[in-house]
Structure formats: structure tokens, C-alpha cells
Amino acid sequence: MNKLQINTPQNVKFEYDLASLGARIIAFGIDYFIILCYAILLYFLLNTTGLWEQSDTWLTMGIYMLGLLPAFFYPFLMETFFSGQTIGKMILKIRVVKIDGTRATVYQYFIRWVCSIVDIFLCAGALGISSIVITRNAQRIGDMAADTAIISTKQNTAIQQTLFAEITQQYVVTFPEVIRLSDKDANSIKDIYKKGYERKDYNIILALSNKLVDLLNVKPQMRPEEFIDIVIKDYYYTFRDK
Structure with a gap:
């Protein structure tokens, strides 16, 4: 296509x-x-x-x-x-x-x-x-x-693969500060990121990234969309067995 x-x-x-x-x-x-x-x-x-x-x-x-x-x-x-x-x-x-x-x-x-x-x-x-x-x-x-x-407008599977890719045992957490997040927080982050990506609205992604920087008190040296993606993966890896 x-x-x-x-x-x-x-x-x-x-x-x-x-x-x-x-x-x-x-x-x-x-x-x-x-x-x-x-x-x-x-x-x-x-x-x-x-x-x-x-x-x-x-x-x-x-x-x-x-x-x-x-x-x-x-x-x-x-x-x-x-x-x-x-x-x-x-x-x-x-x-x-x-x-x-x-x-x-x-x-x-x-x-x-x-x-x-x-x-x-x-x-x-x-x-x-x-x-x-x-x-x-x-x-x-x-x-x-x-x-x-x-x-x-069908759901883009590439986005799903990016956000929900299986995290292997060798995965290394980049931001251990994700422990401050709750399940509700993580789901909200995922939903907002997905909405911003589907709408092609970078302002949503940028605002979400800035909010996470303040919430986690970190200084990511990467693009906002990469930072959010890693935060989501870090969270699911950290709490995968809990």
C-alpha cells in the first residue's frame, strides 16, 4: 500500500x-x-x-x-x-x-x-x-x-509493533524512575502517545514528553517520541512480573 x-x-x-x-x-x-x-x-x-x-x-x-x-x-x-x-x-x-x-x-x-x-x-x-x-x-x-x-484510518500495525513489542530478558531499563508511575499513568501515557501519533500532531507528543521529564525528573538526550517509547517499555519491563 x-x-x-x-x-x-x-x-x-x-x-x-x-x-x-x-x-x-x-x-x-x-x-x-x-x-x-x-x-x-x-x-x-x-x-x-x-x-x-x-x-x-x-x-x-x-x-x-x-x-x-x-x-x-x-x-x-x-x-x-x-x-x-x-x-x-x-x-x-x-x-x-x-x-x-x-x-x-x-x-x-x-x-x-x-x-x-x-x-x-x-x-x-x-x-x-x-x-x-x-x-x-x-x-x-x-x-x-x-x-x-x-x-x-485503519489502525497502523507498525505503531502497535513499536509500542507493544515483546521485551526480551536482555532488555536494560534506561529510566528506573518509571517506578514512580502507576498503571493508570502508564496507560494514559500510552493512549496519549498513540493519539498524538495517529493524529500526526507533534505538539501532543512534545507536551507529553515535557510532562514526563518533569514527573520523572530526568534529562533525556533523545527525541521526545523516542523518550516516550522508552518510558513505556521501561515501565512494562519493570512491572512485568508484578
Whole structure:
């Protein structure tokens, strides 16, 4: 799977798994199946009111098209209010983000939505699919125009392997001061670190590192993320048999 690589100003590298083409197509299919179901349901609901029996065809169609407006704006509204996800994207666990991994803006969601007319609907998706396949960050025309990408939100096993790797008998504790921590502290540290890494928010990691420096009264000569990782491992090694 392709990666979206990001370097923070502190020279810390984060990686996102880019959403696969198959996942994007399935998510698109789910979303437009929902839109189709809505259009059919709206038709039958209006039919029960006797609207279609009116002699003024233009008025009838106007009311129906007005009712279809939520479906027309569905992708844009869903991504705006649900942090880059539609129902299809939620099911497939993918999300629209800025190219730097942070949350996209309303303007960027709007640009993606407008450009879908060109790279999805006017050419039956051929242009969008071709663009996704050949571009480095798997971007369709709308993504390139909006400076966005679609990532997978499935849990990154690499992070889990880093945090929860089995500690061997030869492991040497770097910070014996971890004895001051409780199980609750250790779990909180692990959860906050994981959250910061998943969000690609280095400020969370830096704040956590500073807090641990004060709490343990140590002066680590290493990067904050390395320090936190070692503290977690030191703690679990120290209390592994207790």
C-alpha cells in the first residue's frame, strides 16, 4: 500500500497509508447507492401526497428537484461535518485530509466536490481513476486542485509493533524512575502517545514528553517520541512480573 509521508517542522516523520483504489470505488458506490435510495424514497413519498397527479408538470418537477438538493450536496456536506468522511468512507475506513495529513478545510471539500463533475461524472470515472493510479499520492483531479489526499484510518500495525513489542530478558531499563508511575499513568501515557501519533500532531507528543521529564525528573538526550517509547517499555519491563 502506498504511503503519504509527512515531515513535521521538528523533523519527525509520520506516515499514513493511502486509501486503495478499490476501497475508494466501493465507498463511492455505497454513497451513491444511498443517494439513489433517497431519490426513490422521495419519489414515493411525494406520490402518496398526490403531487404527481397535478397538471402542472413543471411545478411537480421543481418540488421534486428541491427535495433532491440534500442528495446533490451529500458528498460535500458529509465530508464537511464528519471530518472528511461520508457514510461510504466511514464503512471502508478512509478519510479525506490535507496533503500534510491535517484536517481539510471547507473550501478544500468544496473544491473536491466541484471537480468531481469533471473527473468522475463527465468521463464515467475514467479520468479520476487514471489520475489516482499514476499520481504519487493517489490523487484524482479534485484532490490535486484541493491539495488533499484520501488515507486509510485503519489502525497502523507498525505503531502497535513499536509500542507493544515483546521485551526480551536482555532488555536494560534506561529510566528506573518509571517506578514512580502507576498503571493508570502508564496507560494514559500510552493512549496519549498513540493519539498524538495517529493524529500526526507533534505538539501532543512534545507536551507529553515535557510532562514526563518533569514527573520523572530526568534529562533525556533523545527525541521526545523516542523518550516516550522508552518510558513505556521501561515501565512494562519493570512491572512485568508484578
